[in-house]
Amino acid sequence: MDKFFKISERGSSVRTEIVGGITTFFAMAYIIFVNPNTLCADLGGGFFPAMPGELWTPVMVATCASAAIGCILTALLANAPFAQAPGMGLNAFFTYTVCLGMGYTWQEALAIVLLSGVLFLIIAVSPLRSKIISSIPAFLKNAISAGIGLFIAFIGLLNVQLISISGAVPALNFSWMEGDVRVWNMAGLLTIIGLLITAILMCYKVKAAIVIGIVITTIIGFPMGVTTLPESITMSGVTLAPVFLKLDIAGVFAKGILPLITAVVSFALVDCFDTVGTLIGTATNAGMTDKNGNLPGGDRALIADAVATCCGACLGTSTVTTFVESSTGISEGARTGLSSIVVGVLFVLAILLAPVAGIIPSAATAPALIIVGVLMLKGAVSIDWNDMECAIPAFLTIAMMPFAYSISDGIGFGFISYSIIKVARGKAKDVPVLVYIIAVLFVLKYILTNI
Numbered sequence: 366m367d368k369f370f371k372i373s374e375r376g377s378s379v380r381t382e383i384v385g386g387i388t389t390f391f392a393m394a395y396i397i398f399v400n401p402n403t404l405c406a407d408l409g410g411g412f413f414p415a416m417p418g419e420l421w422t423p424v425m426v427a428t429c430a431s432a433a434i435g436c437i438l439t440a441l442l443a444n445a446p447f448a449q450a451p452g453m454g455l456n457a458f459f460t461y462t463v464c465l466g467m468g469y470t471w472q473e474a475l476a477i478v479l480l481s482g483v484l485f486l487i488i489a490v491s492p493l494r495s496k497i498i499s500s501i502p503a504f505l506k507n508a509i510s511a512g513i514g515l516f517i518a519f520i521g522l523l524n525v526q527l528i529s530i531s532g533a534v535p536a537l538n539f540s541w542m543e544g545d546v547r548v549w550n551m552a553g554l555l556t557i558i559g560l561l562i563t564a565i566l567m568c569y570k571v572k573a574a575i576v577i578g579i580v581i582t583t584i585i586g587f588p589m590g591v592t593t594l595p596e597s598i599t600m601s602g603v604t605l606a607p608v609f610l611k612l613d614i615a616g617v618f619a620k621g622i623l624p625l626i627t628a629v630v631s632f633a634l635v636d637c638f639d640t641v642g643t644l645i646g647t648a649t650n651a652g653m654t655d656k657n658g659n660l661p662g663g664d665r666a667l668i669a670d671a672v673a674t675c676c677g678a679c680l681g682t683s684t685v686t687t688f689v690e691s692s693t694g695i696s697e698g699a700r701t702g703l704s705s706i707v708v709g710v711l712f713v714l715a716i717l718l719a720p721v722a723g724i725i726p727s728a729a730t731a732p733a734l735i736i737v738g739v740l741m742l743k744g745a746v747s748i749d750w751n752d753m754e755c756a757i758p759a760f761l762t763i764a765m766m767p768f769a770y771s772i773s774d775g776i777g778f779g780f781i782s783y784s785i786i787k788v789a790r791g792k793a794k795d796v797p798v799l800v801y802i803i804a805v806l807f808v809l810k811y812i813l814t815n816i
Contacts, residue, residue, distance in 0.1 A: 370444055370701040377700045382446070385699025386707025389448050391573030392690040393708075396432070396450045397715055398579060399730045401425045403456040403520075404471075404683060415460035416471040416608075420681075422719050423608045427681040429712045430605065435673030435685045436709030440702030442669045443662035446695055447644065448708040449673050452686035453737050454513035455635060457520055458772040459683040463628055466771050469620065472613035475678050477625065479612055481632035482674030482684070488637065489667040500797035501634075505779055507744035508759035509635065512766035512775045514741025519767040521734030524727045527553035551589045552728040558585060559732035567736065572693065575733050582729040591726050603719040608681025627810050630803065631773045632684055640670045640687045653700065689740070754790065758783035777807035 367373050372382060401424040405416045416424060428451050435449025463474045487493070522528040527550065529538050540549045563578030571577065586592030617625050644663050653661075666687065673685040694704050745763065750756045762779030766772050784804040787796045 366703065370440075370703045372701050372703060375700040377698055379703065381698040382701055382703040383707050385446060385694035385697040386448075386704040387694075387711070388572060388697045389446075389688075389691050389694030389699070389704065390708045390711040391576055392693040393448060393450060393688045394573070394711075394715065395575045395579055395730070395733045396453070396688075397425060397428060397712075397718070398725045399453070399733050400428045400451045400456050400682065402524075402725075402727055402730045403460055403734075415464035415474065420607055422602050423605055424682060425719055426603060426605050426716055427608055427677065429716045431673060431677030431680050431682050431685050433709040433712040434676045435669060435687075436705045436712065438669035438673055439666055439687075440705035440709070443666040444702040445644075445662050445666050446699035446701060446704035447666060447687050447691045448694070448705055449670060449685050449687050450712070451677060451682045452636070452639060452684055452688070453734075454517055454639075454741070454772065455632065455684040455686060456682075457513070457517050458632065458635065461520065462631075462771045462773045466773075467624055467628060469628075470613065470616065472611050473616040473620070474683075475608075475681065476612040476614040476617050477628050478632060478684050479614075479675055479678035480617075480625075481629045481636065482671055482678060484629055484633045485636055485674060486668065486671035488633070489664070489671050500799045502755070502783070502797075502800075504748045504755045504759050505762065505783065505800075507747045508762035508779055509776060510639070510744035511742045511748075512763040513635070513772055514738040514744075515763060516738075516766040516770075516772060516775070517741075518735045518738025521556070521731035521738070524734075525552040525556045525731050526550060527556055527731075551591050552726065555582060555586050555589055555591050555726075555728040556731040558582065559729055560735055563732045563736050575736055578732055578736075579725060579729050582732060583725050586726055586728060591728050592724060594724060595721070603716065605680060610679055611681060612678060623806070623810050627773060627777075627806055630806065631776055634776070634803075635772065636670065636674060636684050636686050637667075640667060643687045643689045643691065653695075754783075754786055754792075757786065776803075777811070780804040781807055 366379065370382070372379060401421045404424050405418050405421045432448070432450035439445055439447050439449060459474050459478070463469050463477060464471060469477065519528075523530075526538055528535050530536075538550050538553060540547050542548070559578055559582030562581055563574060566574035566578055583592050644666055648663075670685065670687055677683070677685040694708075745759075748755065748759045750759075758779045761782050762775045764775075765778045766775035769775065769778075780800055781804045784796055784801055787793060
């Protein structure tokens, strides 16, 4: 084991790698509950969820299984201490943009995830990888990350109706009238309690703060009537069958090629930026990069990510990506793939929680969405807000995601505005060709879908 993972060579030990893996798992274990809650969300307002509520447990199993595959692939291919799972933001894109906004069924959305995974895999194994990553301006990458953070925090507030869109304007709802009786929004109040608990734990730098916050909030929800126990606890419903290989590839092509291309490209780009940013940023902070600033095995980590996304789509979940929470395990000294193996094994064991995991209400996972949103907004700090050529496209990218309720539209507005501003300023050559291509695709999409 020491020779295979080069544990001693990298100044680590088996114990350190195991502790690092356990630390990373608990830091990201919230995805076990948040991902099925997002994909099977009750959208309200007469809208159907992306995936029916009865698929919650199969989606949870798919979440754990795809995370385990991604972690183990990263360990074996890249020997790196990075963990993978269905990503935040990408699951929101699946539900709120692809299914709700673009009208695809969840089976078709899974097919789009598979196609984006194949595209990402092609990019990862080809010279295109470095060209595409370097061609997207850094400020747009940061804006996309920040915009997704704001978007998923907004979703967390909407899911518990703490904010509702009634009439023409959003409104803050601590209570509402049912006939002549005023009823407190207990789910919204529980979310505020859970948010404060999680925030305090985060401020004290408590490990696994988000997971602990979810558990405590769920318990507090019992006397408030928000959390309820299942009628029976059984392993009979713990299966992948309802979502396994349910992709509808023919359906996505029947709905037009341009919406398909924009959805696939958006998925692939966000996954690519998330993964590269996490790998390089975390590795640089931990001193794991070489003299050229590259992470040894980073290319193979991208391949593992792409393959895991394809596997996840087949299993029945949204895009798998590398989690920034891997930094918690790395901060404990993890430096090899053994740490990722530990995370993968723990995700497999977590499937045993499926019979009782369903008791966790949206009010307990909404604080996690908001906290993750806070963490993702850090990307906005790196944007030069004094340079209007960058600031305006960055703002449109960030703002349009929650305002238009679409990650895709945020990316589209950012790329289009950046291209037009640079051309108007006589700096057309400063814009990479790929940015122009993506901008044109979005323009065509907006024109053709509104004729």
